Amino acid sequence: MKVLKFGGTSVANANNIELVKNIVKNSKNKTAVVVSAFGGVTDLLLNAAELASTHNKEYKNVFLKIEERHISTIKELIPVSNQSKVLSKVKSELNILETLLEGAFFIGEITPKLSDKIVSYGELLSSYIISEYFIAEGLNASYKDSRELLKTNTNYGKAAIYNFEETNSLIQNYFNNNNNQITVLGGFIASSIKGDSTTLGRGGSDYTAAIIAAAVDAKSLEIWTDVSGMYTANPKLVKQAKAIENISYQEAMELSHFGAKVLYPPTIQPVLSKGIPIAIKNTFNPDAIGTTITKNLDKNGKTVRGISHIENISLISLEGSGMVGIPGISKRFFEVLSLAQISIVLITQASSEHSICVAIDANDVALAEEAINNEFEYEISLKKIKPVLVENDLAIIALVGDSMKNHQGLSGKMFSTLGKNNVNIRVIAQGSSERNISAVIDKADVKKALNSLHEKFFEENIKQLNLFIMGVGNVGSKLLHQIKQQKKYLKENLKLNVRVIGISNSRTMFFDEDGISLKNWESLLSKGEKANKEQFFSKVNSLNYRNSIFVDNTASEVVSNTYADYLSNSISVVTCNKIACSSVYTNYSRLKYLAQKYNAPFLFETNVGAGLPIIDTLKHLIASGDKILKIQAVLSGSLNFVFNNFSNKTTFHDIVKQAQEEGYTEPDPKIDLSGIDVARKILILARESGYKLDIDEITNKSFLPEESLQTTNNNDFFASLIKFEPSFQEMYTEAANKDAKLKYVAQFEDGKASVGLQHIPKGHDFYNLEGSDNIVLFFTERYPNQPLIIKGAGAGADVTASGIFADIIRIGNF
CATH class of the missing domain: 3.40.1160.10 (Acetylglutamate kinase-like)
Structure with a gap:
């Protein structure tokens, strides 16, 4: 049967x-x-009874809803020829129910006995x-x-x-x-x-x-x-929760006790001694495997079988120096709760007996507080015991598993996971069997706690990326902020757990093998050890973490010279530093070779166009068999900003200074204004197009006076801009007289590249380029006349950081 x-x-x-x-x-x-x-009828019956007992005639409308639910269901289910008998019986029972509700209305109260009679219908x-x-x-x-x-x-x-x-x-x-x-x-x-x-x-x-x-x-x-069985956690709160195929009676009892609503806790007790298996199945998906509850432990299953929780919990604490060494305090405490028919969910007590703390249903807290204070009224009056301390808006979370007792460190793993996710633990309870480890936390933290623990114990499909970041100035700090902001999104949607393990600036470096807290990374870095590029690499290499990524946000040639070491040790490299990819061709090609050989991606999307997908688009064109015929581009967001804002009503010096202060230029703005930065970018595009080219082969028509180019520091450079203001105004006037705009343009065609200032007439794709935007026109065999155009913000710390972040995520999806 x-x-x-x-x-x-x-x-x-x-x-x-x-x-x-x-x-x-x-x-x-x-x-x-x-x-x-x-579904819902029991609540309607209780509502009707409550309204009737308070002389509220609205109970009649609730009764009519109950009547209508049953009558309409009969008419939908049962053929007309069979309905008469069923309708007669049901209406007879509904008449009795209506009489009971009327009785509650007239006497103005509802007794437990009458309530049971009403609800039973x-x-x-x-x-x-x-x-x-x-x-x-x-x-x-x-x-x-x-x-x-x-x-x-x-x-x-x-x-x-x-x-x-x-x-x-x-x-x-x-x-x-x-x-x-x-x-x-x-x-x-x-x-x-x-x-x-x-x-x-x-x-x-x-x-x-x-x-x-x-x-x-x-x-x-x-x-x-x-639902299709008992789940590893509440699937409404934890999207990655999965049905547990097999589970023991004891585990099921623990999970059901701690809030797994799919099974009523006492259910297991009658069948446990007889070994009758229980199957939890889904009415709406009957073919789903569901959960089978049996005596036998699934030895091949996980150590932690499920994570459960109970909401709407309150803590009741009794404490005081007068409790120490006094026999019977605990007995009186628990007895008074028992007499009040209050169920205790969790108990914890200090070994000194200085305090006793229990967790109970929040609905019982007022009754419990009054009963305990009355019981200990004398001790409270003598100030030997304090009045009951009540804490509300709490919840209990629990790890459950028969095999937990055979594995060390589960408690530590649980609490460290909660701690790292800023979940404050109010109370801890754990039996000697370690079948259940419970903690009381703020109710507001339940979802975060469940997701954190579920990821720790169940989500093996999460890919962890370990970052080692050098350079935390404008771009680097923005990147760290973006990682911190998007961490939860990446875990939930892309199954990526991004951890920053090491950071460094020019002065100090800091490592945390468990992940650097991005809330206070500045203070941690300031207390770190002296920066050393060789030691930084040695530390990264010795940790030997899977999915390690070295991120270079500097403009340092010395740092770029370390890329080969990282790639040779299967450590991916993501960089906005253009020096390596625009260095001698043999070095560029060697880095590409090492990346392929050691399966360590080398990504530098931000070398050209900050966050714009220029290099990625170019790679797709080449990979799909297209061929680049010509590239025309405005590739300097800083120069575009400068020439968009420079006029006869401003000074060239002031606009360049503004661009530097707003983060559009390199720390040394001469790198941008000299054209070398744009030359490096068109060189990289030429190389990614399949051409062997070096920087000295690019024609650079600089608009800066030679004296400005020869300066060795920013003060002298800006002073030279003031000195040559007339020549800059002359450039502007010449363009304005032609009804044209000044744009610094890079071009590559027939294996040759050049960069320089040009007069852009109206109607040209570059003419209305605003702010610090970049634009690239790819003329290819597939796009010979109407080029493929990529346009958008091409400068600024935020967009550059977002481009670096996109490369990191790209590696995560490899």
Whole structure:
């Protein structure tokens, strides 16, 4: 015999009940089908009772909703020829329910006994209607009132079976003498010794099914719900959570106790001793494997089987010097809670007995506080014990797994993971078996905590990138900010965990093997060791982390000379430093070769156009078989900014100074204004196009006077700009007289490259180029007349950092 239980969502409407029928009719064994009330009906019944007890006539409208739900479901499910009998029975029961609600309205109160009577109608009506539907559909089915089988005490609202021998005997006798293949029963409901209706507490339908399964020694107990089993964490909060295929009774009990709502905690108890397996299945996806709960431990499973949590928790703490060494304090504390029928979820106590702390449901906190303060009123008056301390808005998270006891360091891993994610732990509880490790945290941190722990213990598909960043000035600091800002997004959407392990500027360097905190990296770096490029490389190499990436944000030739060392040790390189790729061709080609040989990507998108995808686009053109015929480009965002803002109403000196202050130029602006920076960029594009070219082969038509080019520091350079202001004004006037604009243009054609200032007429693609934007025109065999154009912001720390970041992510996706 099998026992199948269907929850409220599974029987929420006629369409869902039809799915239930399709599942049940495929059962080849004698089957007991335990059903909950139609989805939402129990809440409606409780609401109606509450309104009636406060003399609120609105209860009548709620009753009409209840009536309409059941009548309309009958009409949708059952053929007209069979409806009369069912409608008559249901309306008769609804009349009694209406009378009970009227009674609550007239007396102005609702007792637990009356509440149970009212609430029981949810399961009474649903089970009867479903049984009649099964019969109408040709199934060999019958209906049985669960109140005739399950006998409880009179603890209304959460009754317990008072005599299992009698209950088991009633169940066995019924099924032994019932010849129908399918019996439909209402879950959750029972009756007291006196015959009054009782309920087993919310979630009690699971318990009903388990009691029946144990009594008849069922082959299996199937819990059909709206999810495909028990999950490694709440799938509503943790998107990467997965169904657990096999789990032990003990693990399932722990997970259900700590908030896994798919299974009501007491459900396991009746079937545990008899070893009856429990299957958690999805009514809406019956072919899904689901979860099977058995005695046997899955030895091949993970150490941590699941992460669960309970929300709406409060902490109650009793403390004081008068507790130390005084016998009976703990007894009195727990006894007063027991008498108040308050369930304790978690307990922790200092070894000195100076304090006792328990976690309870937040709904019970006011009652608990009053009861404990009354119990210890005398000690409180003498100031030997402090009044109860209450902390609200908390939650409990718990790691669960039978095998956890055999593995060291799980607690440390759990708490360090929470700590690194800034989740404050209020209380810790752990049994000696280590089957459950629990912590109380702020309720607001639940989602963050669950996701952090799930990633640590379950998400093996997360790819971790370890960054070693040299240069944390304008560009480097922006990059660190962007990484910090996007860290969560990358984990959740791209499955990338980006960690910064080492950082360095020209003065100091700092490493943290667990990842540098990007909240206070400046202070950490200031306390670091003296910067040394060789030692920096040695440290990176000795750590030997997978997916290591060296990021160069400097303009240093010395740093660029270390790239070969990194690539030769399978350490990827991402750089905005143009020196390496514009150095002698043999060095450029060697770096490309090493990257390929050692499977270490060498990416330098930001060498040309900051964050614009210029090099990447060019690579795709070449890889797809296209050939570059000509490149025309404005490649200096700083020079474009300068000439867009320079006029006869400004001075050249002031505009260049502004460009430097706003981060558009290199620290030495002469690098930009001399044209060498643009020459390097067109050289790199030529090389990426497949041409062997060196920097001295590029024609550079500099507009700067020779005296300016020969300066050795920024002060002298800016002084020279003031001196030659008339010549700069002359350049502007000449262009203006031609109704043209000054643009510094790079060009490559027929294997030759040049850079220089040009007069751009109206109508040209470069004429309306604004601000610090860059533009590149690729003329290719596929785009011979109408070029492929890439245009956008080509200077600035933010866009350069974003280009570096994009290269890092690109490596992560390799």
